[in-house]
Amino acid sequence: MDTQPAFPVLVCLRLLLAVLPLPGQDLLKHDHQLSSPLTSYLRLNEGLWLLENNINPYTGGAFHHSPLLLSLFSTIVPPLPIIWAVSDAVGAWALLRIWRARQGLSPQKGTRSNAENLIVSVYFLNPYLLLPSLALSTSTFENTLTLLALMFASEGKVSSALLAIAFTVHLTPSSILLLLPILMVLVSSPVSYLASPRPFHGNLKRIPILFGEFTLYWLVLVGAACIMAGGSWDWVRASWGASLALPDLTPNPGLWWYFFTEMFDHFRPFFLMVFSVHLVIYILPICIKFQHDPLYAAFLLVGVLGTFKAYLTLADPGLFLSMISLFPEVHGYLRHPIVTTLLHLHAALLLPLQHVLWVSEGRGNANFYYAASLVMGMAGGAGLVDACWAGMRIAVGDATVWAEEKVDGEKGKGKAIWWEVVQQ
């Protein structure tokens, strides 16, 4: 059995959504949850207009997309909704291939059709991913590229994986978090060792070489972007600088915007540094702890990005949530899945509601939306803690079995009623 009926059906549905004129599309395009100033379709079009009229798009402070996207949409293909649908299809396909690589199946032939249908559906039907894609936010491309990088890495295709991650880092510099786990996947394997942790199994000496190759690709992309931008470096400040210096304080579901709206001017640079460093600080601990399963480390870092990234949109936590389907072995060990689900539900309902109350109705104020974004942050954090816990808890296994084996050898039956696994 090598076909998964869900995939072609969902791709067709997604293409249909792209072609059909949807009633609320204009509202979606302007929605602050679905696209940030860095990914907005409106700004992309403005950049294309400016370019067409021989005005440097990066001077205005309104355009933050990479010159590569600009030249793609100005010369090769206009920004049509169908491209977003195709990108979604590629993303789902990449997720499927990651799953197959992790299960040790051949990339072309899947067997467990039910699981594969589920994975594809979870990607296509995840509202956090579907809505930004319908809003034509370029975060769809970033997600697809991230998944492609992970897919190539899982399949051991070194150059393709490094090129894909170089593209991702070029589009969103904060994706640099995923570089180390991807390099680790490349030199070891994507197969799950969560249940039986072992020291890092792979040739560490290859990592610097791979890193060099990545740097080369990245530099080539930077050079290409520079040529596309007409030889000037304005775009670096406008596109990469934006996620470091946060010049645009448009609300989003993340934690940065209100913090820096309310920040005292003289503390602003310090806290910008703290927030940026805070992202990077997760790389090493997670990669060391999950050295036996670097794909899982990459998944956790996607979760970190989906919670703490500057200019967060729903597409970022969406990728994390959809990737959960890749790791069915940990589902039984999640720490508080119901709490996490409810938090996400709470945030997903509150965010649009409070946003409307604040900026459209004028009945609420900024604090309403801020409270909703805090819930979103808690949901992201809870999901992350859940996944982190489950990834380690699975190694301990069933407490009773473990305990009985151990206790039988010692002193026979005790008065214990049950056993529990805890951390000390």
Next chain:
Amino acid sequence: MSHYALFPLTLGQILREYAITELHLTLNAGKWNYDNWGHPHEAGVGTGAELWAWMGVSEVTTVDERWSGLRNALSGLFCASLGSLDTRRTLSPTVAFPLSGSTPTFAPHELRHASLPSENVCTENLTPFLKLLPCKSHAGLAALLNPQKVFDADWHGMGIHVIWKEDAGVELKLTLQAVFNPVRTSAGKRRDWNLQSLFDRTIERPCPVANSSSVTVILPEEEDHKITPENPTYADGLAIYGLSSSSNFTIPLNIGMHWPSEHSFHYPLPPLTPVAPLSVKRTIHGTTQTRGVLSVSVTNNSPQELLAGYLEMMPALLTLWMHTLKVEINSQLRSDLLSGLKYHPPSLQSNDRLSPSMLQAVLTIPPKTTLKISMEVNKAFLKYTEHPPDAMRGWDLPGAVFFPLPQLSHDTCSSCDWERIYTPTLLVDLPTPDFSMPYNVIILSCTLMTLIFGSIFNLLTRKWVVVEIQE
């Protein structure tokens, strides 16, 4: 400019210090109603403060340094908040604001223009203005300027215009315009007026150093009016009263006009035919605080096709989405009527502030037609420190400017004879953060971050054990 017998020393020093070739400062209150009032005598009637200056490029100081010094000096001189006309409001729209004197040949010249629509014009601006006159408010026409009456007018504004002329030197023109409505202030709804009723004062004596001094009354077209004192010099529908000492009018002079046969004045009923060739309406639509549509409708009232320059100087608070620019006549797209489009997006200044964006275009307006220009705009989310103290009031946006262009054809049309038109200012409400929240936000956000950070590092670093739970 070496002797300051008549030329005000304070202004002269500023002009010398900053090497200003041409300077125009206007401080106006209210919106000029072009449709009913026609064109003003002085074109600069934009609401609030407007300052523009032409300066020669020199090697000693940059134009921007002198511009900054100029506005600070003028703000001190006129007690107006011109100091806030900083880089966030400064542009160089040379086509709409050309040199009105001679074109200097000694150095290339640059223009700096800024406007502050929220500036309130009041007595503290009038007093320094009067001090620039040689007779101050003691004699001459300036004696009429009773602040209580002038600031009660439907519209009032003052202007200082310094123009350099190659053969004549520096020309200083001080103007004060006001629109009074005698019907509103009179008890019996009559339109009779005289200087005493308008200003509470009469002309007591001419200023002795004035070469000429005159009052001109434009006579209405109807016949039934009477003008006092009688026997002015009539010329071309105007009545002129010369005030020089040799004139035969009695001093104090109280010029007035009355309609003996009219019991009370009845306003003409609409529809009124607009007096000016162009009528302009400019609005921002949209229900949310984050975006809207800026729409400008321009009506050509004349029977000839009109070419008009359109200038939009938008502070970076509003982002214009140029790709959504639409030109319509009767809901039909007519992009061919907009030409010569020049757009400068906001640019980042050295002090990390964004300059305004500038949109300039040439509109071809067919006769007796309304042209509608619309584009989407985004409203900025500002830091809480960038909001003014009365943040909920909103921000005033400067009006757009329409200006005549040199006609290509040589046939002179009467309706082509018009000057700069300012549209009324717009009030835009930006989304505001909660101003009492800085500490709370820092505390809450940091708590959440440390909570997650702490939980994860706790998980990653602690040891797993199986414990026995006993009842």
